Amino acid sequence: MKCRTSGHSERWKLGTMVATSNSGSRKGFSKFIEESNMKANRTKLIAIIFFSVPFFLLTVFNVTPAKVGAAVDEPAATYKAKCAVCHSPTASKFYDAAKPDEHHVEVIMKGKKGEKPPFMPGFESKGMTEGEAKGLAAYMRGLKTP
Numbered sequence: 854m855k856c857r858t859s860g861h862s863e864r865w866k867l868g869t870m871v872a873t874s875n876s877g878s879r880k881g882f883s884k885f886i887e888e889s890n891m892k893a894n895r896t897k898l899i900a901i902i903f904f905s906v907p908f909f910l911l912t913v914f915n916v917t918p919a920k921v922g923a924a925v926d927e928p929a930a931t932y933k934a935k936c937a938v939c940h941s942p943t944a945s946k947f948y949d950a951a952k953p954d955e956h957h958v959e960v961i962m963k964g965k966k967g968e969k970p971p972f973m974p975g976f977e978s979k980g981m982t983e984g985e986a987k988g989l990a991a992y993m994r995g996l997k998t999p
């Protein structure tokens with residue numbers, strides 16, 4: 854009798870303990886979920902930053918190289934960007950269309966230091982190819998001979 858009752862009460866106690874520990878662990882579990890959610894959110898944020906920063910950099914800095922690359926097919930854009938400042942948009946300054954293309958290409962590539970500024974900068978040292986220089990020389994000639 855005693856044994857059974859105590860056994861019952863033990864079982865009951867055990868049941869309560871299980872119930873308590875269960876609810877306790879459930880709380881703990883939901884806390885864990887919350888924390889891991891927060892962690893996941895932080896991880897997501899970090900991932901987003903890590904992925905978007907290179908994209909941001911690409912969009913910002915790729916604009917310029919893309920334009921420079923396009924200069925090969927577009928002497929007009931390069932001329933407007935790099936040459937029109939000194940030569941005017943119509944190549945009316947410091948340019949003599951009577952001189953041969955070879956001379957023009959040579960001056961574009963190597964530059965030419967006159968008596969007083971502005972001086973024609975050499976563009977070979979700035980990464981310009983002879984093809985680009987030829988394109989620009991032809992473009993300037995085109996401006997002079999409509």
Ligand code: HEC
Pocket residue numbers: 931932935936937938939940947948949950952956957958960961965966967968970971972973974976989990993
């Ligand atoms: C800082 C001003 C400046 C810039 C920028 C400039 N030039 Fe010149 N360029 C000159 C000057 C000044 C001369 C004349 C040099 C001389 O004969 O003493 C000249 C000469 C030339 C000549 C030779 C003209 C001739 O009849 O002898 C060509 C071709 C030329 N530039 C093309 C270009 C091109 C193409 C660009 C752009 C990629 C460019 N220049 C950018 C100032 C500039």
